[in-house]
Amino acid sequence: xxxxxxxxxxxxxxxxxxxxxxxxxxxxxxxxxxxxxxxxxxxxxxxxxxxxxxxxxxxxxxxxxxxxxxxxxxxxxxxxxxxxxxxxxxxxxxxxxxxxxxxxxxxxxxxxxxxxxxxxxxxxxxxxxxxxxxxxxxxxxxxxxxxxxxxxxxxxxxxxxxxxxxxxxxxxxxxxxxxxx
Amino acid sequence: xxxxxxxxxxxxxxxxxxxxxxxxxxxxxxxxxxxxxxxxxxxxxxxxxxxxxxxxxxxxxxxxxxxxxxxxxxxxxxxxxxxxxxxxxxxxxxxxxxxxxxxxxxxxxxxxxxxxxxxxxxxxxxxxxxxxxxxxxxxxxxxxxxxxxxxxxxxxxxxxxxxxxxxxxxxxxxxxxxxxxxxxxxxxxxxxxxxxxxxxxxxxxxxxxxxxxxxxxxxxxxxxxxxxxxxxxxxxxxxxxxxxxxxxxxxx
Numbered sequence: 001x002x003x004x005x006x007x008x009x010x011x012x013x014x015x016x017x018x019x020x021x022x023x024x025x026x027x028x029x030x031x032x033x034x035x036x037x038x039x040x041x042x043x044x045x046x047x048x049x050x051x052x053x054x055x056x057x058x059x060x061x062x063x064x065x066x067x068x069x070x071x072x073x074x075x076x077x078x079x080x081x082x083x084x085x086x087x088x089x090x091x092x093x094x095x096x097x098x099x100x101x102x103x104x105x106x107x108x109x110x111x112x113x114x115x116x117x118x119x120x121x122x123x124x125x126x127x128x129x130x131x132x133x134x135x136x137x138x139x140x141x142x143x144x145x146x147x148x149x150x151x152x153x154x155x156x157x158x159x160x161x162x163x164x165x166x167x168x169x170x171x172x173x174x175x176x177x178x179x180x181x
Numbered sequence: 182x183x184x185x186x187x188x189x190x191x192x193x194x195x196x197x198x199x200x201x202x203x204x205x206x207x208x209x210x211x212x213x214x215x216x217x218x219x220x221x222x223x224x225x226x227x228x229x230x231x232x233x234x235x236x237x238x239x240x241x242x243x244x245x246x247x248x249x250x251x252x253x254x255x256x257x258x259x260x261x262x263x264x265x266x267x268x269x270x271x272x273x274x275x276x277x278x279x280x281x282x283x284x285x286x287x288x289x290x291x292x293x294x295x296x297x298x299x300x301x302x303x304x305x306x307x308x309x310x311x312x313x314x315x316x317x318x319x320x321x322x323x324x325x326x327x328x329x330x331x332x333x334x335x336x337x338x339x340x341x342x343x344x345x346x347x348x349x350x351x352x353x354x355x356x357x358x359x360x361x362x363x364x365x366x367x368x369x370x371x372x373x374x375x376x377x378x379x380x381x382x383x384x385x386x387x388x389x390x391x392x393x394x395x396x397x398x399x400x401x402x403x404x405x406x407x408x409x410x411x412x413x414x415x416x417x418x419x420x421x422x423x424x425x426x427x428x429x430x431x432x433x
Contacts, residue, residue, distance in 0.1 A: 004416075004419060004420050005416070007416075008419065008420065009416075011412060011416070012409060012416065015378075015408060015409060015412060016405075016409055019381055019401075019409070022382065023381075023397055026385035026398055027395070027396045027397050027398075028396035028397075040333050040335060042333035044333070045319075045389075046389065047332075047333060144185045144187060145192035162265065163184045163185050163194050165262045165264065167258040167262055167266060168251045168255060169245070169251035169252055170265040172248065172251055173248060173266070
C-alpha cells in the first residue's frame with residue numbers, strides 16, 4: 001500500500017509539473033495583437049473580410065474599408081426571402097441602438113434599385129442597403145443561403161458567419177461581443 | 182469552413198445537423214454502455230435523454246434571461262428561431278442537475294451511471310468539435326506541419342480534428358479498460374483524465390482560445406485541474422481498495 005500511495009503521489013506531481021510547464025510554454029505573448037499584414041482575405045472566421053465597394057440605394061459608393069475601426073455587420077438578404085423579411089426589423093433596431101459604435105450594412109442579392117428602395121420604404125429602414133446586382137460580393141462571401149450574416153470585428157477580421165434567420169437578442173449579443181473586444 | 186450543407190435544393194446549417202445526429206449517436210452509446218455494465222439500460226438511457234433535453238432548455242432559458250429586453254416585446258422569439266441563442270453554462274447546469282435528480286429518483290447507482298455516461302459524453306464532445314470545424318467559429322494557429330489544413334493559402338492546425346482524436350482515444354481507453362475495471366467510477370475517471378490531458382495538449386494550437394489577462398489559455402488551466410482531480414481520485418480509490426483488501430493480523 002505504501003508503494004501504491006508513493007506511485008500515485010509521484011504520478012500526480014509529475015502531471016502537475018508537466019501540465020504547468022506546458023501551459024507556460026503555450027502562453028500567448030504579451031502583445032498578441034493580430035498582425036493584419038499576415039492575413040489573407042477570405043469569408044471565414046479568422047481571415048480578413050473580403051473588401052468590396054457597392055452603391056447604396058441613396059446613390060453613394062460605400063466601401064467596407066470605410067468602416068475599419070468599428071465592428072461591421074453584413075447582412076445578405078433579398079426581398080423575396082421570407083426569413084430575411086422577418087429578421088430585418090431586428091437589424092433596424094440594432095442600427096439605431098448601436099449607431100456610431102457598429103455599422104450595419106444590408107447587401108441585397110441581385111435585385112434592381114426600385115425593388116430594394118421599395119423594400120426599404122416599406123420596412124422603414126435607415127441603415128445602408130447596398131446593391132449587389134451582379135452578385136459579385138455574394139459570391140465573394142460564398143453566400144449559399146439567405147439570410148446570411150457576417151460579423152466583422154473592428155480590425156476587419158471575420159468573427160462569425162451566421163447562416164439562417166437571426167433574432168434580435170442573438171444579433172445584439174454578437175454585436176456586444178464585438179464591441180467588448 | 183462549411184457552414185451549410187447542400188442536398189439538392191435544400192441548404193441546411195451543418196452545425197445543426199451535426200448536433201442532431203450526434204445527440205442520437207451519443208444517446209445510443211449511453212444505452213449500449215449501460216447494457217455492457219449490467220445496469221438498467223432503459224433507465225440510464227432515459228436519464229441521458231432527460232439530461233440532453235434539460236440542457237437544451239436550460240441553455241435557451243438562460244440566454245433569454247440574460248437578453249430579456251430583446252425578448253420581452255417578441256415572445257415568439259423565445260421559441261423560434263432556434264438557430265442561435267444558447268448559453269453553454271446554463272445548458273451544462275440544467276443537464277447535470279436533471280441527470281442527478283433523475284438518477285436519484287430512479288435510484289440509479291451514481292458511479293456506475295457515470296461509467297455508462299462517459300462514452301456518450303465523449304461522443305458529445307466530438308460532435309461539438311465537428312460542428313466547430315464545419316461552421317468555423319474556432320481555428321488553429323498557423324503551421325508548416327504537413328497535416329495542417331490549407332485554407333485560402335494559409336496552413337493551419339486542424340485543432341478541432343485533434344480534439345476529435347483526443348475524444349476517440351479516450352473512448353478507446355474506456356472500451357479497453359472495461360475488462361480490467363475494479364470498481365464503479367473507475368472508467369469515468371480514467372476517460373475523463375485522458376480527455377482532459379488531451380485538451381491540455383491540444384488547446385495550445387488553437388488560435389482564438391479564450392485567454393486570461395496574462396495570456397494563458399483558460400481551457401488548458403481547466404483541463405489541468407480536471408486531470409489532476411481525476412488522477413487524485415483514482416489514486417485514492419485504488420489505495421482505499423488496497424487498504425480494505427489487505428489481510429489483517431486477525432484474518433491471517
